[in-house]
Amino acid sequence: xxxxxxxxxxxxFLLLKRDLGGLIxxxxxxxxxxxxxxxxxxxxxxxxxxxxxxxxxxxxDKGSVSKTVFENLEKSNYFTVVTQIDNKPITEEIAKENVYxxxxxxxxxxxxxxxSDLQAKVEQNVExxxxxxxxxxxxxxxxxxxxxxxxxxxxYFDPAVQMSFKNAVMxxxxxxxxxxxxxxxxSTFQKQLGEETIxxxxxxxxxxxxxxxxxxxxxxxxxxxxxNVPAWTLFAIFFIVIPLSINIVKEKTQGTFVRLRxxxxxxxxxxxxxxxxxxxxCMIQFYMMVAVAVFLFPSIGLPSLNIExxxxxxSVVALFSGFSAVGFGILLGTVASTQEQSAPFGATSVIxxxxxxxxxVPVFAMPKIMxxxxxxxxxxxxxxxxxxxxxxxxSFVEIIPRISLLFLFFIITTSIALFYDKKKRTx
Amino acid sequence: xxxxxxIESLSKxxxxxxxxSLNNVSLNINECQIFGLLGPNGAGKTTLISMLCGLIKPxxxxxxxxxxxxxxHASKIKKIIGVxxxxxxLYPTLTARENLQYFGSMYGLKGADLKDKVIEAxxxxxxxxxxxxxxxxxxxxxKRRVNLIAGILHNPKVLFLDEPTVGVDxxxxxxxxxxLKVLNQNGTTIIYTSHHLAEAEDFCTxxxxxxxxxxYAQNTPSALIExxxxxxxxxxxxISLTGKALRDDI
Ligand SMILES: Nc1ncnc2c1ncn2[C@@H]1O[C@H](COP(=O)(O)OP(=O)(O)O)[C@@H](O)[C@H]1O
Ligand SMILES: [Mg+2]
Numbered sequence: 001x002x003x004x005x006x007x008x009x010x011x012x013f014l015l016l017k018r019d020l021g022g023l024i025x026x027x028x029x030x031x032x033x034x035x036x037x038x039x040x041x042x043x044x045x046x047x048x049x050x051x052x053x054x055x056x057x058x059x060x061d062k063g064s065v066s067k068t069v070f071e072n073l074e075k076s077n078y079f080t081v082v083t084q085i086d087n088k089p090i091t092e093e094i095a096k097e098n099v100y101x102x103x104x105x106x107x108x109x110x111x112x113x114x115x116s117d118l119q120a121k122v123e124q125n126v127e128x129x130x131x132x133x134x135x136x137x138x139x140x141x142x143x144x145x146x147x148x149x150x151x152x153x154x155x156y157f158d159p160a161v162q163m164s165f166k167n168a169v170m171x172x173x174x175x176x177x178x179x180x181x182x183x184x185x186x187s188t189f190q191k192q193l194g195e196e197t198i199x200x201x202x203x204x205x206x207x208x209x210x211x212x213x214x215x216x217x218x219x220x221x222x223x224x225x226x227x228n229v230p231a232w233t234l235f236a237i238f239f240i241v242i243p244l245s246i247n248i249v250k251e252k253t254q255g256t257f258v259r260l261r262x263x264x265x266x267x268x269x270x271x272x273x274x275x276x277x278x279x280x281x282c283m284i285q286f287y288m289m290v291a292v293a294v295f296l297f298p299s300i301g302l303p304s305l306n307i308e309x310x311x312x313x314x315s316v317v318a319l320f321s322g323f324s325a326v327g328f329g330i331l332l333g334t335v336a337s338t339q340e341q342s343a344p345f346g347a348t349s350v351i352x353x354x355x356x357x358x359x360x361v362p363v364f365a366m367p368k369i370m371x372x373x374x375x376x377x378x379x380x381x382x383x384x385x386x387x388x389x390x391x392x393x394x395s396f397v398e399i400i401p402r403i404s405l406l407f408l409f410f411i412i413t414t415s416i417a418l419f420y421d422k423k424k425r426t427x
Numbered sequence: 428x429x430x431x432x433x434i435e436s437l438s439k440x441x442x443x444x445x446x447x448s449l450n451n452v453s454l455n456i457n458e459c460q461i462f463g464l465l466g467p468n469g470a471g472k473t474t475l476i477s478m479l480c481g482l483i484k485p486x487x488x489x490x491x492x493x494x495x496x497x498x499x500h501a502s503k504i505k506k507i508i509g510v511x512x513x514x515x516x517l518y519p520t521l522t523a524r525e526n527l528q529y530f531g532s533m534y535g536l537k538g539a540d541l542k543d544k545v546i547e548a549x550x551x552x553x554x555x556x557x558x559x560x561x562x563x564x565x566x567x568x569x570k571r572r573v574n575l576i577a578g579i580l581h582n583p584k585v586l587f588l589d590e591p592t593v594g595v596d597x598x599x600x601x602x603x604x605x606x607l608k609v610l611n612q613n614g615t616t617i618i619y620t621s622h623h624l625a626e627a628e629d630f631c632t633x634x635x636x637x638x639x640x641x642x643y644a645q646n647t648p649s650a651l652i653e654x655x656x657x658x659x660x661x662x663x664x665x666i667s668l669t670g671k672a673l674r675d676d677i
């Protein structure tokens with residue numbers, strides 16, 4: 001039996017070796033994918049100097065506020081501010097047109113008199129407060145108050161811009177403006193009280209500090225690599241569903257499966273042979289992804305994957321994820337009767353499993369129902385197990401539940417396949 | 428001579444089929460025969476052979492091979508039979524040698540013994556030159572020969588062949604028939620199906636004529652011809668038994 005399994009594994013490897021297309025699906029595509037996606041995602045997190053986003057700024061205010069906005073935007077590493085097109089100052093109309101046509105992603109329109117009106121409004125309020133406190137002589141408050149209308153800073157976004165980018169920009173502009181407001185309130189108080197000597201601390205009093213779990217007493221900052229490599233490795237591992245199911249369908253259509261039925265070898269041996277082969281493939285994929293993430297990423301300007309001290313546990317997770325992918329492939333190959341059925345179905349279902357499993361969008365960002373559904377995707381079990389090891393720094397015992405689920409998935413899908421096959425053969 | 432295969436009232440009705448594909452067939456096949464199962468397309472030849480190879484289950488009836496039945500001794504039977512399916516059952520991207528070594532090891536053959544057997548058989552069937560070429564580059568006749576070798580590497584006691592000469596050039600056909608004769612002389616019982624009556628006439632030692640799931644006659648070719656009035660060959664016998672002609676072509 002061991003001998004027959006061994007021979008079967010050798011055969012499967014020979015078949016794979018001769019199948020160039022399959023090899024490309026297995027090894028090249030996932031690598032290209034992980035490099036491309038990580039590069040893209042990383043650049044949205046990190047400043048890439050030569051790819052700053054250009055922002056149109058329409059300055060009707062020409063005051064201190066618009067100046068501050070301009071300076072802050074220029075200072076940030078993400079944007080360059082454009083105030084002129086073809087040497088002409090931009091009007092709101094021109095800005096709108098350019099943005100809606102997609103030539104620019106964002107235009108900011110700062111309304112007229114924003115600076116002076118803001119100052120006036122703040123002064124009114126401060127005066128009111130100060131006089132209520134009886135700190136100034138009552139004569140100065142007698143003049144009638146001018147009504148100052150609320151001001152709007154208008155933002156035009158390219159309709160093709162993603163929600164997340166929009167939100168990020170809006171919140172940073174919001175923050176900038178409220179800082180300006182706070183600043184002017186403080187300085188007006190200062191003026192009103194005539195206390196030039198007191199210096200208000202104008203920096204934010206409350207700031208954020210993220211506390212990160214420590215690994216080996218070193219803080220490991222989660223970066224896009226730490227998230228992407230496990231996610232895309234799982235995606236790659238599950239892509240073996242396609243070549244594996246095609247392999248099984250071919251066994252049926254080319255008659256070798258029938259021949260094996262007449263040989264003194266049980267179907268189980270054949271299945272075990274395929275399981276071993278394709279699990280080894282999964283491990284090779286995993287180590288390849290890790291190697292690329294550790295050695296290649298730094299040289300293309302990406303952070304390298306931190307796998308120090310996790311090598312063994314991540315390998316275990318990869319192996320068990322491989323098992324569940326193999327189970328799925330065996331089931332699909334057994335149920336499908338042609339490659340035309342198994343290949344597209346395999347590809348689509350892997351993408352769906354990846355999507356609901358949290359490979360594209362993190363599970364916590366999904367709607368409530370989807371979060372429950374996510375828990376049913378084996379890719380989610382694998383992904384969480386990887387995060388447990390890589391980011392949450394857990395021990396082997398703590399990943400047992402998740403890898404058991406993965407193994408159970410393999411056992412169940414394979415059993416269904418064996419049972420289905422037996423049923424179908426009683427014609 | 429002892430019957431190595433005993434078939435008693437064997438019937439098969441496929442699940443989706445309305446009619447019985449094999450109807451109450453009883454047959455004894457003696458050791459060391461070359462037994463021809465002859466009949467037109469749809470007669471039930473593949474159905475009968477598939478049951479004997481353990482690929483499908485009988486609807487009713489019973490049979491033994493070398494005194495063994497599938498219910499209790501499936502793996503024992505599988506070790507002593509060889510099967511050459513009607514369609515080529517080979518991995519197109521593997522070479523002839525790789526295919527044969529793989530299937531040989533499924534019978535527990537290994538090492539130098541396996542390698543030698545593969546080379547010997549490839550040589551006998553004139554394929555040694557092509558041993559390391561992928562099977563997908565082979566002609567139909569060459570594939571048939573490899574397909575045949577895959578079924579005999581383990582020296583089976585009983586060899587089943589389903590239409591081994593269909594769609595094969597004359598050269599391959601002669602090679603196959605000659606090889607089967609050698610196997611038979613070395614003690615292998617051969618059960619083979621064909622709708623090619625002339626070929627069977629001088630090759631088979633025993634013949635059963637099958638049509639619409641039923642056996643019409645069973646005897647040596649010459650005895651069948653003699654027993655039929657004015658018959659010069661098996662074609663005439665067939666017409667006289669079933670009332671219709673059986674075309675020799677495919
Ligand atoms: N899997 C099947 N399901 C239903 N009917 C079948 C099946 N296989 C064969 N048959 C029918 O059984 C009869 C005998 O077929 P077969 O044994 O293949 O004939 P032969 O091999 O002599 O040409 C035919 O009428 C065929 O249509
Ligand atoms: Mg047939």
